[in-house]
Amino acid sequence: MKIHEYQAKQIIASYGVKIPQGNVARTLDEVENAFKRLAKKVVVVKAQIHAGGRGKGGGVKLSHSLDELKTNARQILGMQLITPQTGDEGQKVKSLLIEEGLDILKELYFSILIDRSTQLPILLASLEGGMDIEEVADKHPEKIHREFINPAFGLPAFQALRLGFKLGLHKIHPKLPIKAAKFFMGIYQAFDKEDASLIEINPMLITKDYDVLALDCKITLDDNSLFRHQTNSELRDLDEEDSTEIEASKYELSYIKLAGSIGCMVNGAGLAMATMDIIKFHGGNPANFLDVGGGATQERVEAALELICRDKNVACVFINIFGGIVRCDMIAKGIVGALNSLDLTIPIIVRLRGNNASEAKKIIENSKFADRLKMIEDLTEAAKASIMWANR
Amino acid sequence: MSILVDKNTKVVVQGITGAQGTLHTKLCKSYYDTKIIAGVTPGKGGMTHEGVPVYNFVKDMQKEHQVDCSLIFVPPSFCADAIFEAVEAEIPLIVVITEGIPVNDMSKVMVAVRQSKSRVIGPNCPGIITPGETKIGIMPGDIHEKGSIGVVSRSGTLTYETVNQLTELGLGQSSCVGIGGDPIVGTNFIDILELFQKDPDTEAIAMIGEIGGSAEEEASDFIKEHVSKPVTAFIAGQTAPPGRRMGHAGAIVSGNQGGAKEKIAYLRKNGITIADSPATIGATLLSSLKR
Numbered sequence: 096m097k098i099h100e101y102q103a104k105q106i107i108a109s110y111g112v113k114i115p116q117g118n119v120a121r122t123l124d125e126v127e128n129a130f131k132r133l134a135k136k137v138v139v140v141k142a143q144i145h146a147g148g149r150g151k152g153g154g155v156k157l158s159h160s161l162d163e164l165k166t167n168a169r170q171i172l173g174m175q176l177i178t179p180q181t182g183d184e185g186q187k188v189k190s191l192l193i194e195e196g197l198d199i200l201k202e203l204y205f206s207i208l209i210d211r212s213t214q215l216p217i218l219l220a221s222l223e224g225g226m227d228i229e230e231v232a233d234k235h236p237e238k239i240h241r242e243f244i245n246p247a248f249g250l251p252a253f254q255a256l257r258l259g260f261k262l263g264l265h266k267i268h269p270k271l272p273i274k275a276a277k278f279f280m281g282i283y284q285a286f287d288k289e290d291a292s293l294i295e296i297n298p299m300l301i302t303k304d305y306d307v308l309a310l311d312c313k314i315t316l317d318d319n320s321l322f323r324h325q326t327n328s329e330l331r332d333l334d335e336e337d338s339t340e341i342e343a344s345k346y347e348l349s350y351i352k353l354a355g356s357i358g359c360m361v362n363g364a365g366l367a368m369a370t371m372d373i374i375k376f377h378g379g380n381p382a383n384f385l386d387v388g389g390g391a392t393q394e395r396v397e398a399a400l401e402l403i404c405r406d407k408n409v410a411c412v413f414i415n416i417f418g419g420i421v422r423c424d425m426i427a428k429g430i431v432g433a434l435n436s437l438d439l440t441i442p443i444i445v446r447l448r449g450n451n452a453s454e455a456k457k458i459i460e461n462s463k464f465a466d467r468l469k470m471i472e473d474l475t476e477a478a479k480a481s482i483m484w485a486n487r
Numbered sequence: 488m489s490i491l492v493d494k495n496t497k498v499v500v501q502g503i504t505g506a507q508g509t510l511h512t513k514l515c516k517s518y519y520d521t522k523i524i525a526g527v528t529p530g531k532g533g534m535t536h537e538g539v540p541v542y543n544f545v546k547d548m549q550k551e552h553q554v555d556c557s558l559i560f561v562p563p564s565f566c567a568d569a570i571f572e573a574v575e576a577e578i579p580l581i582v583v584i585t586e587g588i589p590v591n592d593m594s595k596v597m598v599a600v601r602q603s604k605s606r607v608i609g610p611n612c613p614g615i616i617t618p619g620e621t622k623i624g625i626m627p628g629d630i631h632e633k634g635s636i637g638v639v640s641r642s643g644t645l646t647y648e649t650v651n652q653l654t655e656l657g658l659g660q661s662s663c664v665g666i667g668g669d670p671i672v673g674t675n676f677i678d679i680l681e682l683f684q685k686d687p688d689t690e691a692i693a694m695i696g697e698i699g700g701s702a703e704e705e706a707s708d709f710i711k712e713h714v715s716k717p718v719t720a721f722i723a724g725q726t727a728p729p730g731r732r733m734g735h736a737g738a739i740v741s742g743n744q745g746g747a748k749e750k751i752a753y754l755r756k757n758g759i760t761i762a763d764s765p766a767t768i769g770a771t772l773l774s775s776l777k778r
Contacts, residue, residue, distance in 0.1 A: 180730070209590055211700040211737075214597045214671045229742040246591065247598045290591050319736060320589035322564055349734040353726070364668060364734025365642020365697055368723035369765035372747075375726045376764050384727070386734040417644045417651070419613075419627040420510075448651065449627055474648075474766035 096316045097145040098330045101192045103314035106289060112281035113308045117194035119143070126168040129193035130161050137196030138164055142171050142188040145335045147313065148178035154188065157196060164193070189334060197308070201267065202298035204228050205279065207286045210243065216286065218242040218250075218279060220258050224298035250283040252276060268305045278307045289327060290320030339402055346398040348387060355380025356485045358403035358412040360396070362387050362421055370415045373474065379482035382409045391421050396429025401437055411485035412443045413477065418450030427455035431462045442484040444469050446477040489617035489662040490637070490682040490689070491580060491608075492556060494520035496621055499548055499578070501569050502560035504528040504536050507584070511560065511625050512537040518622035525552050545576040556580040558614065558623050566610065567592035574603045582623055583609035583673070590736070593671040600673060607673025611735065612665035613643040624665065626650075634659015636772065637683035639676055640695035641668050641702075641735070645723060645765065649693055652769030661689040668735030670699070676706035684714045691717045693772055694759075698724030699738045699745045707757040719772040720754055721762040722747045 104114045118129035130138060142154030149155050154176045158164035168191060177185035202224035210217040221239045223231045231238055240261040242254045258279060259265070259272030278299070286294050293315040300310040321328045333341055343350035349364065353371075357379050361367035364386045371381040383406065387399050403412055416426050426447060433439075445468050447455045459468050469484075471477040498515075502508040503526025515521045516537070525539050525548050532543030542548035545557065557578045561569040566585045573581045574596075581600075588610050600607050608615060614624015619633035630647060632654045640646040646665055653660060664679050666672050676694060683689045692714070696703035703722060710718050725747040727733045729740040740746045751761055762771040 209594055209670060211670050211702070212705070214594055216594065233743070245598060246594045287591065290589055292590055317590050319563060319587045320591065323589075351728070351731050351733065353728065361644075363642060363644025364738060365640070365645030365695065365723050366648055366765075368697060368727060368733050368738070369645050369648070369721070371726040372723060373764050373766060381726055384733055417647045419644060419647050420514075420625055449630065449647065475764065478766070 096318055096321065096331055097335070098314055098316065099143045099145065099190070099332065100141065100312055101143055102330045103312040104309065106314060107282060107285050107294070107309060107312055110281045110285040112278060112285070113306065114312070115194045115197060115308060115310065117192050120168070120191045120193055121189065123165060123168060123172070126165060126191065126193060127161065130164055133193065133195055135195040139194045139196055140164060140167050140171060141192040141194065142176050143190040143192055144176055144181070144186040144188055145332070146178050146180035146186055148180050149176065152176050152178040152185070154178070186335065197300060197310070198303040199300060200303045200305070201301040202310070203262065203301065204231070204297045205282070205299045206293065206295040206297070207283060208293045213243055216244040216246055218244065218258055218283070220262055222262055228297065244283070246287070249287060250280055252280065255279040267301065271301065271305055271307070274305070274307045290317045290324060291315060292317045339405055343402055346395050348385060348395060348399050348402070350402060351384040352406065353381055353383055354408070355382045356408050356410045357481050358382045358406065358409040360385050360387060360399050360403060360412065360414045362391055362416050366415065366417060370413065373478040374413065374482065377475070377478050377482055379478070379485060382406050391426065393425055393429040393432060396426055397433040397436070400430065400433040404437065404439055404441065409441065411441055411481050413481040414443060414445045415474070415477065416447050418448065418452060420450070422451045423447040423449060423455035424451040424458055427458040430468065431458060431464060434464045434467070442469060443467060444471055444477050444481040444484065446471055446474065448472065489620065490679070490686050491662065491664065492615050492617050492621050492623055494620040496522060496556050496623070497552065497554040498523045498556045498558055498623055499525045499527060499545070499552065499554045500558045500560065501527045501545065501573065502562070503539070503541060504531050505560055505562070508560040509537060514628070515558070515622050518628040519620055521621045521623065524554065545572045545578065549576045549578065554578060556582060556623060559583045559585060561585060563587035563589070567596045570596050570607060571599060574599050574605045577603070578605055581605055581607045581673070582614050583607060584612065584614060584625055586611040588669070590670055593669065597671060597673065608664065609667040609672060611669045612667035612672070613646060615662060615664050617662045618660050626663070626665070630654055631663065632659035634661065635688055635690040636660045637686065637689040637692045638663040638695070639679040639683070639692065640665055641697050641737070642695055642723065645695055648765065649695055649721070649768045653693070653772070656769045656773050658769065658773060661686060668697070668737050670737040675702050677709045680706060680709060680714055684716060689716065691719070691772060691776055693768060694718055694720040695768070696720060696722045696750065697735070697738050698722070698727050698733065698740050698747050698750070699735070701744065703750045704753045707754045707759050710759060711757040717760065717775045719760045719762060719768065719775050721765060721768045722750045722754070723765070
């Protein structure tokens, strides 16, 4: 789960990490109040949306007076902010973070995530802050410094200190490595205790007074751990998510909307991806990823079909179920049940294999929707048929 | 022969009294020679469930039964703890079906696993089957056929699809291992490939990968150096948008890492046969055998 910058900063601040002074504003009045409370000559206004690259899209602006701030805030608040990560539609800005401007000596990069190969948390740091870190990793891998952490013990001081020396912070000021080490340890505490899957500080700031702060902060929380973090679950911002995807999550359906015309309903994530792939392979375009899950019930199948068809681009649905533990006859009942209650006219290609597939076939053939439901056993033929019907 | 498990493997089920534990204990027991001989559920010790004795703790059970394998259905919030307990009792093979374990829990428990003699398969996997002998997992037994193709996969139903294609083409399987769809899994492609390479009854290997991480790339480097048997691979998720988790917690393209196109190009470069379509994994493998 992604959260906003201001929420992420509040989390790390509670672990003793320094952040710039700032306030959240949702209206122009609140912007003015925030400015007065800060009482600084230079303030920064930052659009609060989950996607990165906000500066490039005009969502981050420096202001030297209240008037300038209000002009900037008026522009940003409510705009559809388009960044390299939002897609073409952009994301509506509903809140702003108003922060003090700081005297920058150096901008660094720092992040913690789980390294999949070693299965350990890894600290990544670079003097090339404020830039796209993947670009740095590509062109100058030697400029990224690493420390692997034993998660059973946590981050020991020497490793935090060593990272500061690797960065050469001692050459900037003798006290900087210790300050940076405290900063790293605070972030690690937050990472561990809050069950984050990523904390990224870009940039991590060294001020002209040799203070160390998080100028930006991105946290992704592990969805699987939210059961033990009630307060973090409340940080979810539904405005940032697709409404159909929110609805899907209520039925424990894993749904991701895409731009194509063939709706997909599949059991199992791997087969669901493979189903999208085979549609593309034969020249079609999938409208969504949808995994009805291993324990698919009749109600979930109905909900899934209804959600898929809400997308107006969907011209045909491809249902691909491999009955392992799930019984195909139950899926078939769900499909027929959904058609009874929904007003659907689009063709549906049904491929049911495995457990109780022959009973499922009978249920569909004996239903009044036998004409609309096209049963095809062969995967390739089923994919091709769904493309053919979608293009009609 | 086979890898990891055979008809002599003795199994305990952790979380045997839960709904999933109960259902799959029944289904596993009805498959050929599968030997589920005990269960563990804290607080339910002393009872008999699905015809086997239940214990409070793994260690107590192990004193009586000396099992070779634990099959875990414990819910995600307690699952890392259950793995830890199996490691402490020195169970050689620990198969974790549970989906949804916090990644930090897995990162921590794997520190203990790496220092132990235990091997963990999963989590978030269908388990292991040696057709005609033993089924230690949730896969449908009847689509499998005894034979000489080794199957290793990060997925569940896509593995069943693959196995079904193989069986229909007359290609039976030596063993099928689901390694799991999470970012941290106890056993990776390389470990299983090494076992299949050594197994005299495995003639060829099907490897089913997907987007996210670099396990497939690392496996293909290993294959190039150490695997002489033909390997056919399929990578799911060519149409997945970047930055989105595709159902599996581990199936995500992040930045320039983990994309299907890059993986496929890397595997091809290492000489691995790629099935272009998920419908032709079996056929592609068959033609690689004829070559």
